[in-house]
Amino acid sequence: MTDTHSNQILAAPHFVRGQLVEGNDVQHRSRDLGADFATPVLSLDQLVTPRSEMPPLLDVPLSEIIDFLVETGERLDLSTNVHLQECLERLSATNPLPRRVVENLYRNARHFLNKELLMSQVEVNFSNPEYLDRWITKTDMLGNVSSVRAFPSRMIHMLAGNSPAGCISSIAQGALVKAINLFKMPSSDPFTCVAILRTMAEVDPNHPVVKSMSAVYWRGGDESIEKTLYRPQYFDKIVAWGGGDAIKNVISYLGPGLQMVSFDPKSSISMIGAEAFTDDDSIAETAERTAADVSVYNQEACLASRFVFVEANQDNKAQIKKYCAKLLERLNVDREVSSAVAQPLPNDTRDEIEVLEAMGDYEVWGKGDGRGMVILTDKPVDFHPSNKTANIVMVPSLDEAIRYVNVATQTIGIWPPERKTDIRDRIASGGGQRVCQLGGANKHAMGGPHDAMYPLQRFVHWMADEDIA
Missing domain, CATH: 3.40.605.10 (Aldehyde Dehydrogenase; Chain A, domain 1)
Known part of the structure; x- marks a missing residue:
């Protein structure tokens, strides 16, 4: 055999x-x-x-x-x-x-x-x-x-x-x-x-x-x-x-x-400030960083981003659409821990996306064929994005995005990095477990906590022997 x-x-x-x-x-x-x-x-x-x-x-x-x-x-x-x-x-x-x-x-x-x-x-x-x-x-x-x-x-x-x-x-x-x-x-x-x-x-x-x-x-x-x-x-x-x-x-x-x-x-997300979409160079960098986080293990990992909250207004919506198109390109790339082409989306999910796109609820880049898909919406989609699918959710500010953080949110990639300090306490209060720079979801500091705990402490049997007069 x-x-x-x-x-x-x-x-x-x-x-x-x-x-x-x-x-x-x-x-x-x-x-x-x-x-x-x-x-x-x-x-x-x-x-x-x-x-x-x-x-x-x-x-x-x-x-x-x-x-x-x-x-x-x-x-x-x-x-x-x-x-x-x-x-x-x-x-x-x-x-x-x-x-x-x-x-x-x-x-x-x-x-x-x-x-x-x-x-x-x-x-x-x-x-x-x-x-x-x-x-x-x-x-x-x-x-x-x-x-x-x-x-x-x-x-x-x-x-x-x-x-x-x-x-x-x-x-x-x-x-x-x-x-x-x-x-x-x-x-x-x-x-x-x-x-x-x-x-x-x-x-x-x-x-x-x-x-x-x-x-x-x-x-x-x-x-x-x-x-x-x-x-x-x-x-x-x-x-x-x-x-x-x-x-x-x-x-x-x-x-x-x-x-x-x-x-x-767990599920992971990204948060991106409006300053990340100011010109073509910043859009290209932001798209590359987002694609790196979405693609980890072809989005099989808990730390892979699925929902990307972006600060949007009438002045920058065209720039965000340009970012969506660039992101699709960068999802279709071979990386160390992901492939250019993943498994296709399930047929029922693809059908649902097509219907909502036809109704005008979604703007979609890609076909769900494993080469990546980007869905632009005003609120998170109802299904669980997978197979290298990124749901770009437009919010008036990152403060608004914090309400989507809960105890099942593992990693939150933030860009630009200086925005991280301003909101990390509120993210923790919402139940989030880890913040990092966008593009760094699969990078870890040695010895850090995992899922909001230090596991080795919980793996042992703490035994006490007391001598009290």
Whole structure:
């Protein structure tokens, strides 16, 4: 059996507590492209570490863990790593991202395991990183003595499917907090996580990091599996990435002792001041920056902009239309993490746009054929823009745009950058989680918060030992 043809069943092995598990016993179908793949039968007993068994990483110094992750990263070289090479072939059948984009993600995989990046995550999450290595003793103002430790937890990670390299960050975070980790892989990528763990095992098959990791696939919502695993006697936390249905499914299992850390579905927007449309050069720059943010992972990512609010009046409307036309050109461009042509818009969405355009409610540039589409309106469209579709919404001022920010708004790209300071507090009050310069949605400062939280703080089990006279 060859794995390179989409009409054949692809092999998706598991990795359980340091051991590769192969077999084509259970057949599945990927959600996005409908490709068939097969996995071994799950042994639920093997996925659970008894509470009586100490976490493998408990007494391993954080510095040693980071060194091991860095050494793993050095082996994530697509030109020599056969596991990544196999994944690249198989993902062409299951993942909607173009092969060239996945290849770029894999070529950058090693950067997720950079020593400075890993240390910065720990340092901004913990006032004292030594909480991870030992009990820290303090005396309060009344003379009471207590010791606190960030104890390793037992976690299930529901991995996201929109970025094949995203699992590397989850693996690194799970190792940094010394957790026992079970990664549930998505149907659009039931391969990459195992490839990373196999690479780790080649560094040292008996290393405690390797022994603390498992990666498997089951169909989300399978009660025969989840009713058994999603229990507080087995796991402390479920780290949930995914769509609304997946999050709701996890919530149904929560209760005392089992917490959810949710990176739930988000949407991102842009805000552009009138001064960005003063001349052809500024329009061209603004269009390029907007296209970069709209196109991230062909608009599959939460941080990809979908609604672009622009300050408009009767004097600059012609300039804004010129910007819309230029934006369409820049959407149809190959980029490192997006392709010139994405998947076409769904037919029902295209039909809806055509009707509203004919009625005069929309002005439209593009055809929804995956090469990009720009829709100019006075208020946001009712559907969720996707497949490189930008809804340009005219507002009298950026103050007016703030009312469209809510708790599901992740990233807000603002241009010109000096406008950002004036409105960031009101954006935060509206529920927004991150502001950046337009064009910088896919760029990140090392160690910053994610989805308005510092995740590593929430991944550990904070344990206290108190001596009070």
